[in-house]
Amino acid sequence: MGILEKIQEIEKEISRTQKNKATEYHLGLLKAKLARYRVQLLEPTKGGVKGEGFDVMKSGDARVALIGFPSVGKSTLLNKLTKTHSEAGAYEFTTLTCIPGKIEYNGANIQLLDLPGIIEGASQGKGRGRQVIAVAKTADVVLMMLDATKSYQQRALLERELEAVGIRLNRQKPNVYFKVKTGGGIGFNSTVRLTHVNAQMCYNKIDSITLEELDRLAREPNTIVISCELDLNLDYLVEEVWRHLNLLRVYTKKRGEYPDFEGGLIVRNGSTVEHVCHSIHRSLAEEFRYALIWGTSTKHNPQRVGLSHVVENEDVIQVVKKK
Ligand SMILES: Nc1nc2c(ncn2[C@@H]2O[C@H](COP(=O)(O)OP(=O)(O)OP(=O)(O)O)[C@@H](O)[C@H]2O)c(=O)[nH]1
Numbered sequence: 590m591g592i593l594e595k596i597q598e599i600e601k602e603i604s605r606t607q608k609n610k611a612t613e614y615h616l617g618l619l620k621a622k623l624a625r626y627r628v629q630l631l632e633p634t635k636g637g638v639k640g641e642g643f644d645v646m647k648s649g650d651a652r653v654a655l656i657g658f659p660s661v662g663k664s665t666l667l668n669k670l671t672k673t674h675s676e677a678g679a680y681e682f683t684t685l686t687c688i689p690g691k692i693e694y695n696g697a698n699i700q701l702l703d704l705p706g707i708i709e710g711a712s713q714g715k716g717r718g719r720q721v722i723a724v725a726k727t728a729d730v731v732l733m734m735l736d737a738t739k740s741y742q743q744r745a746l747l748e749r750e751l752e753a754v755g756i757r758l759n760r761q762k763p764n765v766y767f768k769v770k771t772g773g774g775i776g777f778n779s780t781v782r783l784t785h786v787n788a789q790m791c792y793n794k795i796d797s798i799t800l801e802e803l804d805r806l807a808r809e810p811n812t813i814v815i816s817c818e819l820d821l822n823l824d825y826l827v828e829e830v831w832r833h834l835n836l837l838r839v840y841t842k843k844r845g846e847y848p849d850f851e852g853g854l855i856v857r858n859g860s861t862v863e864h865v866c867h868s869i870h871r872s873l874a875e876e877f878r879y880a881l882i883w884g885t886s887t888k889h890n891p892q893r894v895g896l897s898h899v900v901e902n903e904d905v906i907q908v909v910k911k912k
Pocket residue numbers: 657658659660661662663664665666676677678679680681682683684685704705706707793794795796797815816817818819
């Protein structure tokens with residue numbers, strides 16, 4: 590049995606046990622055991638011992654990970670934004686594993702991952718740093734969470750910890766170049782593959798600070814201020830996450846029919862017709878002859894294009910297969 594399972598067993602036993610004089614001693618032992626396991630869990634894993642409970646299947650159109658020091662409100666946020674429940678509590682390291690939830694937004698499914706709190710030195714493997722960071726690196730956007738009531742140094746500490754492992758605040762616009770097309774309009778291409786994971790900063794618990802402090806935090810660059818408790822600014826947070834994810838929606842259409850504006854496919858910015866084909870059906874690209882596109886990515890409507898054509902938001906695409 591892994592540590593996580595052992596912890597769950599003990600927690601179950603504690604909740605089953607009635608609290609009274611006769612069980613007091615037994616409960617005390619159980620709690621001590623629980624504390625020992627929690628500490629064990631926080632120690633970096635030594636050779637051979639696998640990290641437990643951190644393999645979460647990717648699902649949906651994009652993945653967002655919550656990272657922050659303990660008790661900043663990561664789990665509370667997951668509970669607010671998704672239908673999943675993750676235990677939240679006023680004590681550190683309430684969350685011991687990775688818990689996925691789902692946000693439905695603009696027709697896309699975004700997987701939101703709650704993670705254990707990290708500690709200083711996480712980038713060197715302190716606590717469960719390595720496992721948490723490994724998961725964060727699989728995310729399309731990392732939401733760096735801070736507690737607005739804590740000291741101002743927290744931000745620099747967290748940024749430094751994550752920057753050391755290639756998770757950086759999105760300070761610039763994505764690196765794209767623009768070229769004016771001959772027929773007017775602007776085409777764009779991503780010039781470099783981003784090698785780092787995009788992150789966004791968010792201060793929680795703004796219900797517990799003064800207006801002056803709030804004003805100061807809100808003016809920090811690349812920052813969103815929220816309160817899970819009072820439901821402040823959560824809509825805006827999701828909007829901003831969406832913007833950072835850089836997703837597009839394209840619509841498919843069958844010959845002689847209207848486009849399916851209800852459905853639509855969510856693809857990444859910079860996706861080609863080939864990517865679109867893959868998200869429709871695994872083998873579609875092999876049967877592909879050409880595609881017709883109506884939208885801003887083409888000069889004429891419709892225009893016949895090949896697999897390498899880069900689509901744009903709201904394009905309508907009709908795939909013509911080989912006979
Ligand atoms: N005042 C205030 N308290 C909050 C807010 N959001 C969360 N909390 C409280 O902060 C404490 C920690 O919340 P959690 O959601 O467990 O924090 P966490 O970051 O998941 O913590 P760990 O899993 O232990 O790392 C709880 O007591 C919450 O009720 C908020 O917006 N305002």
